[in-house]
Amino acid sequence: MxxxxxxxxxxxxxxxxxxxxxxxxxxxxxxxxxxxxxxxxxxxxxxxxxxxxxxxxxxxxxxxxxxxxxxxxxxxxxxxxxxxxxEGRRPDNPASMLEAPRQTAALPRFLSEGDVESLLAACVARADAGQQETRRMLVARTALEILYASGLRVSELLSLPRASLQRASGMLVVRGKGGRERMVPLSSRARDTADDLMRMDRPLSSPFLFPGRNPQRAMTRQGFDRILHDVALKAGLDPQSLSPHVLRHSFATHLLSHGADLRALQMLLGHADIATTQIYTHVLTERLQQALRQHHPLSEHAVG
CATH class of the missing domain: 1.10.150 (DNA polymerase; domain 1)
Structure with a gap:
């Protein structure tokens, strides 16, 4: 049974x-x-x-x-x-009264805005680089621009079809967890690099924005991790501290620090529950504390 x-x-x-x-x-x-x-x-x-x-x-x-x-x-x-x-298979729920263990709230790791700019600046091939290296750096630049501009999960990024970038709209339709679709804005910088990559990859006739070794399949997570590792080294960052998820956290943290609404962030990240998005409220707390220090009349640092 x-x-x-x-x-x-x-x-x-x-x-x-x-x-x-x-x-x-x-x-x-x-x-x-x-x-x-x-x-x-x-x-x-x-x-x-x-x-x-x-x-x-x-x-x-x-x-x-x-x-x-x-x-x-x-x-x-x-x-x-x-x-x-x-379903009538049991008269009760024997787990309903069990207590969950206490968890320490682990804040997500994220990069500084300067680190993100360093990463993007490192996605440039040498002047004497061949076509393979030039394309590799263009793939890295396109992926990082989209990740940082939209906060996509890496699975959502690598499965992006070319067709989703060929629309004139500034919005990107993303299929997330559970098959749920959402729309996220795409920056002009991300769109421009994606256009450059699609032009270079046109002979591959791949349905994916990021083709794998077999152009009819998407790039694997392992393949993308290797590219990210190399770019981190070029940027002078620790590759062990960098992952697509760290970039997603950086996107969310930087948006909130610049005044974004938590509910809007929930929609952009594709969280089904606002409670998941609330891990980023540490940013809101820091911003409120800073505002209090700067503007409260009894604060030592109050402006006025």
Whole structure:
């Protein structure tokens, strides 16, 4: 019964909530791990008690799993047992009263505006470079311009079709998690470099803006990581501190620091829940503190 319950639960997540494939795989792994642990106790997913589920979470903590991972496993359990209860497969939700471990709020890493400019300036081929190196630097420049101008996830970036850049509009249609589409503005600098790359790549007849070794397939994440590594070295930055996700965080942080609205940022990033976007409120807090120091009449630094 438990296996059927898992399948039905995952089907519900895909059909009703548009859950992404990676999310479904993660939930399946979590539930399979829980089922195996319960089997050692002589019980099943369907028969598990609150105490047994609490014991499982305690075992995760003793095994050294992070608070974030424990919280994700608990969220999966709550949703799964709520589904079983609604389907009449259980009379209760045994995970509903379990407490999530406390998590320390980890602020996302981001680059300074100067570091971003250094990265972009490094995407220039040598004067004596051949066509391969010239194209490699153009790919890097185009990718970085789009990432920093739009805050795309790397999967969204690498899967961009050429057709999405061939419209006259200044907006880019992006297919994000769960197949949800959103529109993000594209800067003139990003569009210009993309146009240069598409002209250079026209003989490849690829459907993608960033073709892979096989032009009929998109560039892989590993291929893009190698390019990003080389550009970071040219810019004098630590490659280990740079990733597409760091650029996405930089986009969000710099927008907020220049006065962007949190709700608008949520739409640009493609977050389904505003709570996800609120990790960036550290920027808003710093801005409010600075405003208070500068303008409050009792502040030592007040202007006036």
């Amino acid at each position: 438990s296996a059927a319950g898992i399948e039905a639960f995952l089907e519900m997540l895909a059909a009703e909530r548009g859950a992404a494939l990676n999310t479904l795989k993660a939930y399946r792994r979590d539930l399979d791990d829980l089922a195996a642990a319960l089997a050692h106790q002589g019980t099943t997913l369907a028969q598990a008690s609150p105490g047994q589920l609490g014991g499982y979470l305690a075992d995760l903590a003793r095994a050294g799993l992070s608070a974030r991972t424990q919280a994700r496993r608990l969220s999966c359990m709550r949703q799964y047992y709520l589904f079983l209860a609604r």
